[in-house]
Amino acid sequence: xxxxxxxxxxxxxxxxxxxxxxxxxxxxxxxxxxxxxxxxxxxxxxxxxxxxxxxxxxxxxxxxxxxxxxxxxxxxxxxxxxxxxxxxxxxxxxxxxxxxxxxxxxxxxxxxxxxxxxxxxxxxxxxxxxxxxxxxxxxxxxxxxxxxxxxxxx
Numbered sequence: 001x002x003x004x005x006x007x008x009x010x011x012x013x014x015x016x017x018x019x020x021x022x023x024x025x026x027x028x029x030x031x032x033x034x035x036x037x038x039x040x041x042x043x044x045x046x047x048x049x050x051x052x053x054x055x056x057x058x059x060x061x062x063x064x065x066x067x068x069x070x071x072x073x074x075x076x077x078x079x080x081x082x083x084x085x086x087x088x089x090x091x092x093x094x095x096x097x098x099x100x101x102x103x104x105x106x107x108x109x110x111x112x113x114x115x116x117x118x119x120x121x122x123x124x125x126x127x128x129x130x131x132x133x134x135x136x137x138x139x140x141x142x143x144x145x146x147x148x149x150x151x152x153x154x
Contacts, residue, residue, distance in 0.1 A: 001110070001111045001122050001125060001126065001129070002108060002109065002110045002111075003108070003109045003110075003132070003133055003136040004106065004107065004108040004109070005106070005107055005136060005137045005140040005141070006104060006105065006106045006107075007104070007105050007140055007141055007143075007144035008098065008102060008103070008104050008105075008144075009102070009103045009104075009105055009144050009147060009148050009151075010101060010102060010148055010152070011101065011102075011103060011147075011148060011151040011152070012097075012100060012101060012103065013075050013076065013095050013096075013097040013103045014075050015151050016075075016095055016103045016105065016147065016151070017074060017075035017076070017078075017095055018075075019147055019150060019151055020078060020093060020095075020147075021046060021072075021078065023039075023046050023050075027039065027052075030054065034057055035054055035055065035056050035057070036054060036055040037052055037053075037054050038052065038053045038054070039051070039052050040052070040053070046069055046072070047069065047072050048069055048070065048071065048072050049068065049069065050068065050069045051066065051067065051068040051069075052065075052066070052067045052068075053065075053066055054066075054067065056084070063084055063085055064084065064085075065082060065083070065084040066082065066083045066084070067080055067081070067082045068080070068081050068082075069081075070090065075095060076094060076095045076096070077092075077093070077094050077095070078092075078093045079091070079092050079093070080093075083114075085117075085118065086113060086114045086115030086117055086118035086121075087111055087112070087113060087114065087118045087121070087122075088111075088112050088114055089109065089110050089111040089112060090108075090109075090110050091107065091108070091109050091110075092106075092107070092108040092109075092110075093105065093106070093107050094106045094107075094108075105140075105144060107140050109136070111125075
């Protein structure tokens with residue numbers, strides 16, 4: 001199952017990529033939401049192979065989430081792979097410079113089931129694909145607006 005969205009951000013491509021790879025900011029945001037985050041290589045800039053082990057509270061249970069950087073091409077491409085509860089997937093973020101102050105961000109999220117339970121879960125998601133796709137696009141739009149506001153304030 002795949003979701004994708006594109007948004008334009010009023011900032012140079014280098015600044016957008018730096019904000020997207022400010023992993024410590026994302027780690028702190030996750031911790032504020034009650035997620036335990038453990039980074040494999042310690043603080044600092046990430047690169048291919050950087051991993052995070054997370055414990056995510058979901059529907060009354062704590063789930064283990066493993067995330068890693070699969071591709072890191074400055075300043076235009078970032079691919080994160082992840083595994084949780086019999087699901088694996090990738091988040092592919094691609095940046096294209098439209099002008100010196102305008103960047104297009106394309107985000108694609110792909111999920112693949114690795115177990116029978118995960119297959120059933122994905123099947124139930126397919127029934128609500130249209131509404132989930134709208135929510136995904138709204139979330140990406142909100143994220144890009146926040147990113148643009150953060151970069152404008154910097």
